[in-house]
Amino acid sequence: MKKVFIDTYGCAKNEYDSQVLAASLVERGCVIVYDTRDADILILNTCGFIEDAKKESIDRIFELIGETDGGKKKLVVTGCLSQRYHKELAEEIPEVDFYFGVNDYDDLPSILLGETEDSDEKGEEGGSDRVGDSLDMLPYRKHIPVDDPWAASHYGYLKIAEGCYNACSFCAIPKIRGKFRSKKMEDCVREAEDLAANGVKELVLIAEDTSQYGRDLYGEIRLPELLHRLCAVDGIEWIRLMYVYDNGITDELIDTIASEPKICKYIDMPIQHISDNVLRNMRRRSNADSIKSVIRKLRERVPGVHIRTTLLVGSPGETQDDIDALLEFIDEYEIDRLGAFAYSDEEGTAAYDMEGKLPPEVCAERRDTVMARQMPVSERLNERKIGQTLEVMVDEIIEIDSEDIIRDFNTATDEELARMVTLYEGRTRYDAPEIDCSVTFTSHNSELIPGDIVNVLITGTYEYDLDGIEV
Secondary structure, three states, X not given: OOEXXXXXXXXXXXXXXXXXXXXXXXXXXXXXXXXXXXXXXXXXXXXXXXXXXXHHHHHHHHHHHOOOOOOOXXXXXXXXXXXXXXXXXXXXXXXXXXXXXXXXXXXXXXXXXXXXXXXXXXXXOOOEEOOOOOOOOEOOOOOOOOOOOOOOXXXXXXXXXEOOOOOOOOOOHHHHHOOOEEEOHHHHHHHHHHHHHOOOXXXXXXXXXXXXXXXXXXXXXXXXXXXXXXXXXXXXXEXXXXXXXXXXXXXXXXXXHHXXXXXXXXXXXXXXXXXXXXXXXXXXXXXXXXXXXXXXHHHHHOXXXXXXXXXXXXXXXXXXXHHHHHHHHHHHHOOOEEEEEEOXXXXXXXXXXXOOOOOXXXXXXXXXXXXXXXXXXXXXXXXXXXXOEEEEEEEEEEXXXXXXXXXXXXXXXXXXXXXXXXXXXXXXXXXXXXXXXXXXXXXXXXXXXXXXXXXXXXXXXXXXXXXXXXX
C-alpha cells in the first residue's frame, strides 16, 4: 500500500487535477497522506503561467528533493510547468524521478504503481520524458471521498472543458493545455452527482473559458443548458461560474443566471484591460464599449450581481493614457472583486516578440497603483452591506468565546451558556473560495459545520472582509 503526498500550486484548474488524481490513486489502494515524512511518493502539481509562479514551483521542487530521504521516496513533478519545460527540467533537475504533463493524469497512477512496462523508465539525465500531448475530448473523472484534513470538502471544482480557443498575445496556456475540448454534458452531471454524494454543497465551474462550453462537441454553445441540468442535482446548493469571457456572455446565459436560484449572482469575467489600444495588442476579442455594455446588462438584468475581474497591466505598448483610462474605469464602474497582475514576459507567446516593453519595475508600480485605486472602491461597496442580512456558507470554525471565561462547560449556568458564542468564518454567495472576501461572524449555535448556510446580519467591514452576527 503506497502512501502518497500531493502538493498543488497554481489555479483552481490545478486543484481539480490534483483532486481527481488523488481519487484515482485511492481507488487503486493508495493512501493520501499530508506530511512528506509519511509518504512513499511525493507529487508536486506545478504552475507555469507567469514568472513568479514558475519560480515558486521550482523552489518547491528543490524543497521536496530534500525530503525524499536521499532518494528513497519517489518524486514526481506534474502540471503546467512540467508540461511546458519538461526537457529542460529533466536536464537541470535529474533528481526528480518522473516529469508528467497536464494530459498524463490517466497514465500516472499505473506507472507509479508499477503496473506498466514504463514504470522504471528514466531519461538519460534522470527525468522521465513522459509528457503527453493528447487533445482528446475531456473525459469523465470519478470523484471519491479523500480524507484530507487540510482541504475543504463542502465545495468542489468541476472542470467542464480543457484548453482554449483564444490566442491572447500574453498567454501561454493554449501551448500548455492545447485546443478547447468540452466534457460531455452527461459526464459533467455525473461528476456533479459524485461531488454532491461526497458532501459538496458549492459547485465551482472552471475551464480556461467556460463561456465556450459545448461549442466543439455540439456545434453551439451549451453552457446555459448545462447550468440548468446541474441545478437539478440534489445536494448542490450553490453553483458558481468562473473564467467567463465577456464576449461569451449571451442574453441566454444572463437569463439563466437570473432565473436559477442555485446559481450565485456572481460571475468571474477576466477582462484584462479597458483600453482599446491594449486590448488590440493583447489580441482580445472585445473592446471597451463591449465590456462596459456587458457589465451594464448584467447589472440591469441580474439584480445584485457581483462581478469579479482580473487585470493585466504593463503589457507591451501600454501607455500612461491607457493606465489613466483603466483607473477612470475602476472609479466609474465599481467592480465588486478586482485583482491585478503585472505583465510577465513569457517565451513562446506573441507578446514576447513585441516592441514597446516596459521595465519590470514599471509594470509592478502600475499594478500597485491599480490595486490602490481599487481599495476605496472595495471599502465603499462593503460599507453598503452594513445592516443587510446575507446568506453565508460556513467555511471554518474559528474558536469559542464568551464574555466570561468558562472553564467547565458542564457546570456553566444557563445565563453563562446564553452569553457563549462560537466564532465562524464563511463566505457570501458573492465570494469564491480562496480568492474573494470572507465573513467572520458569531453565533450562539456551536454545532454549525462547514457547508452549512446561515443568515448573517452584517455589522462591520474591513478593507475587503466583513463582520456579522447570525440571525
